[in-house]
Amino acid sequence: MAGRFVNEGLIGRPGSRGKLQTPALVLDLDAFERNVAAMAEHCTRNGMKLRPHAKTHKSVAIAKKQIAAGAVGQCCAKLGEAEAMGEGGIESLLITSPVVTEGAIMRLMALNARVADLMVAVDNPQNAEALAGAAKAAGKKLKVLVDLDPGLHRTGIAPGEPVLSLGRQVHASEWLELRGLQCYAGHVMHIEDFVQRREQSLAAMKVLGETRDAFRAAGLPVDIVSGGGTGSFNIDPEAKVLTELQGGSYIFMDKQYNDVHVGNGAPIPFETSLFVQMSVVSNNTKNLATTDAGFKAFSTDAEAPMLLSGAPEGSAYFFFGDEQGGIALPQGASLLLGAALTAITPHCDPTVNLYDAYHVVRGDTLVDIWPVEARGKSA
Amino acid sequence: MAGRFVNEGLIGRPGSRGKLQTPALVLDLDAFERNVAAMAEHCTRNGMKLRPHAKTHKSVAIAKKQIAAGAVGQCCAKLGEAEAMGEGGIESLLITSPVVTEGAIMRLMALNARVADLMVAVDNPQNAEALAGAAKAAGKKLKVLVDLDPGLHRTGIAPGEPVLSLGRQVHASEWLELRGLQCYAGHVMHIEDFVQRREQSLAAMKVLGETRDAFRAAGLPVDIVSGGGTGSFNIDPEAKVLTELQGGSYIFMDKQYNDVHVGNGAPIPFETSLFVQMSVVSNNTKNLATTDAGFKAFSTDAEAPMLLSGAPEGSAYFFFGDEQGGIALPQGASLLLGAALTAITPHCDPTVNLYDAYHVVRGDTLVDIWPVEARGKSA
Incomplete structure (x- = not known):
């Protein structure tokens, strides 16, 4: 003690x-460092940015090592996680789940005042309005990604008119800055068979690509398209939709992901x-x-x-x-x-x-x- | 933040x-306080002491409330838990799992130097020897309960000659103080049917009672017989073996224990x-x-x-x-x-x-x- x-x-x-x-x-540092380098290299080779998910490691030291290897920042599943990363000096953060309660929105504004590049996923018009109001009161614009539901129905808004309408609302708001789209197909990551996983991943990416195109056609900015994970890391590049990959578990691996296979039948x-x-x-x-x-x-x-x-x-x-x-x-x-x-x-x-x-x-x-x-x- | x-x-x-x-x-304080009082009253009425298990709550504030209501101290499942309770000023602690590695035994001695009434469960002659050696080196006797296996085979030593022999070894050691016996029948606590749970609890208590009697016949002190839990709180008294009850979950209850019934078919x-x-x-x-x-x-x-x-x-x-x-x-x-x-x-x-x-x-x-x-x- x-x-x-x-x-x-x-x-x-x-x-x-x-x-x-x-x-x-x-944590075996040699294996960890090889994983960090391998994913960074993979993303560079495929012209994607890497925004690893802090929900996996929850560690400032690990976030810094990923960023030193080329990652653009971190994803955080929750506001509290983002606060901890911000406290640790991580300057580019995407909160991948909606922040909805009054108290949470107040904390989000406090974090937005401290972190240079904070973004939050939004999947609901009412939530977008609340965020805009809070950003106005706080006097600093809030960056937003519109979250598209990949069919899992966990978070995200439906494709077609619903997502487009939300995009228009965010873009029209003086206090929100539309940075693009997010779509995380959490249900496909652990499909062990590659062919099946590829098919379902690409199906989600297809809808995301169409949404991106519809946004652009409507004059809505889509600088960032964020999504994907360890289970789809080598499938996402061929879809050419994501600008950044959200992988988390690749740094550690576990029993679940060790059972997931890539195209040639080998483990990830x-x-x-x-x-x-x-x-x-x-x-x-x-x-x-x-x-x-x-x-x-x-x-x-x-x-x-x-x-x-x-x-x-x-x-x-x-x-x-x-x-x-x-x-x-x-x-x-x-x-x-x-x-x-x-x-x-x-x-x-x-x-x-x-x-x-x-x-x-x-x-x-x-x-x-x-x-x-x-x-x-x-x- | x-x-x-x-x-x-x-x-x-x-x-x-x-x-x-x-x-x-x-935590609903009204319900919590009623639970704390009810179990304290139950133990007093049945002539048993109450040593609630900190593995459930892990909180110094809760430990203090239990002690204020009459509990004699706390059980801790692990050494780290006991360190935290000791740090919080809890003066009577029983560590209910064996402490075996060299590093852990050193920490145990440091804790023994700080806590007035520390006891540890022992189920192995080699471990007893290591503890005695460390206590000698530290210059302070260590109090020990010999842990009897209730048939679950998780921890504890077998009844009969094995447990008696370990009791003799502990009692003979200059640096260990034999305080008595522990037996925790973890496998019976969640049996939902009362008749079946009572039967299995009493079977374990019977062997424990025989072990206590054998200890006494051999001149081994058994001031404390510690065991039982929320699932057996109203069965243990009739066995008249335990001097102290180790219940933990009674303060909170949960889905599992809400499904456990007492004699008249009502929930606990x-x-x-x-x-x-x-x-x-x-x-x-x-x-x-x-x-x-x-x-x-x-x-x-x-x-x-x-x-x-x-x-x-x-x-x-x-x-x-x-x-x-x-x-x-x-x-x-x-x-x-x-x-x-x-x-x-x-x-x-x-x-x-x-x-x-x-x-x-x-x-x-x-x-x-x-x-x-x-x-x-x-x-």
């Missing part, structure tokens, strides 16, 4: 990775860099060990965590309540008390949201601890 | 509950006091609304959250990804943009672990914000 983080004293000590107090979120070409390390805390029963990582250490919206190291071949992790995990061991196998095990996270975003810090490792050494500044900032 | 919490400015303003920035964890007699409040952020699709609370706002290890207020009868919440929830509305119904909805949490402990603060309300007014100090302290 001397420092802010329980493992601070291990930074820089060779072999310290194996000595972490657990459960601990571990990013490496798993994010892990949860846990320790055996009880081993009194044959063919079973209990670790210190349960529902509070892994998100449970996807499958069970996948064991990567520390347990014999054929072992499997299962959730053993809030605080613990079980390791079902092969016949005759056992694990030592205190043994360190590593698992791949089932779904990286909500797992990261459980932790206050990344334990950044190179090889077997803890080299840094990065706080998850926007953890829990869902409001 | 002026203060530490986004809703601080609303404290004390009449009607402020409906204006919270969301998603927000909301504690009130739901914990809620998640969310807001509608998009409503462009017929019979559907999107709220700002998804996988990052509710734990997903149990069923879906249950809508309590703000939506028309017949509406149902469904998870709509990491950041959002969907509200399936009855035919023809709609929800206004920004409308506030309240849901009962599916499983309170891991849901609390997602939030940095409780929004404490009396009626419709936010009266306080309590930090969740031990949030994420799973290590």
Whole structure:
């Protein structure tokens, strides 16, 4: 408790990775850096900008590394996330979900006063009016992307007259600046089969492209068309609609995205860099060990965590309540008390949201601890 | 961002509950206080002490209210939780899971030096030896409860010779002080049928009682027998084995425990006091609304959250990804943009672990914000 983080004293000590107090979120810096570089290179090669999604990492340090590698800024799923990124000095932010309540709109205006290039997605005429009124009261224009519903019906406005009408309203407002369109087809990202995923991604992109064309025909500016993700990163370029890609998970990868394949049947070409390390805390029963990582250490919206190291071949992790995990061991196998095990996270975003810090490792050494500044900032 | 919490400015303003920035964890103070008093009264009436589990609430303010109502201290699932409680001034703590790694044992000794009455559960001879060695090096005895496996095989040592032998080892150690036994039958707490739950609870208590008797016959002190929970609170007294009850969820209740029944077929007699409040952020699709609370706002290890207020009868919440929830509305119904909805949490402990603060309300007014100090302290 001397420092802010329980493992601070291990930074820089060779072999310290194996000595972490657990459960601990571990980031393999080499793999992470290769992922950051690979996506930056991919976007450059395809003439797209990259605006990675901070909802995945919630970390100012990671945002800065992505921007240093060429990203134009960050996406944020929520206002609180954007506040944390703004506080950390990130100057170009797109809030990808609508900001609607009176209190939230006041916070948005305060953030707009502090951040050089803040944009927010809008999918509702009434919300656009409220934002315009608040921007007027605050005395600074607010930049807006009109959010198009890709058919998922989560957020976004319907194609055709509804989206065009909203575009006209935003453009006509003295206190809103129409920057373009957003469309995120969240439902296609995890389709494991490439052909099917490509077909559905391109269908969404087609409607988005038509909307962009209709905007232009109506004299509405569309400098930015933002969307896409890790699941569509190599499909979006052929549609030639997006000006910027919103990928998030590519920096970490997880069990879900490791099961998603690209055209040649290979897995998506990013490496798993994010892990949860846990320790055996009880081993009194044959063919079973209990670790210190349960529902509070892994998100449970996807499958069970996948064991990567520390347990014999054929072992499997299962959730053993809030605080613990079980390791079902092969016949005759056992694990030592205190043994360190590593698992791949089932779904990286909500797992990261459980932790206050990344334990950044190179090889077997803890080299840094990065706080998850926007953890829990869902409001 | 002026203060530490986004809703601080609303404290004390009449009607402020409906204006919270969301998603927000909301605690109904009246219901909470009645729960705290009811369990304290129940334990007093049955001649048991109450040592509520901090794994549920992770809050120093709540621990203090429980202690003010008569609780003898707190249970903590993890060392980090105990550190946070110790930091907050809670003087009697039982860590209910084994503390095994070298680094963790060092932290445990540091905590033992600061906290007047610290106890830790032990289920392994090798661990007992390591603890004794560390206590000797630190120059202060460590209090220990021997943890008995109730048949769940998560933690605990087997009944009969194994547990007795461990008891002898602890008692013989100059640097460990044997305080008694722990046994937590985690697998019976959520059995919805009372008869079945009672049968299995009493079976575990029977073995625990026999173990206590064997300890006494062997001259081993058993001043404390700690265990039980919200699911067995009215079953444990008849077994007359536990000296203290470890209930956690009774202060909040959740969907899981609301489905658990007592002898007369009625639900467990504690009130739901914990809620998640969310807001509608998009409503462009017929019979559907999107709220700002998804996988990052509710734990997903149990069923879906249950809508309590703000939506028309017949509406149902469904998870709509990491950041959002969907509200399936009855035919023809709609929800206004920004409308506030309240849901009962599916499983309170891991849901609390997602939030940095409780929004404490009396009626419709936010009266306080309590930090969740031990949030994420799973290590």
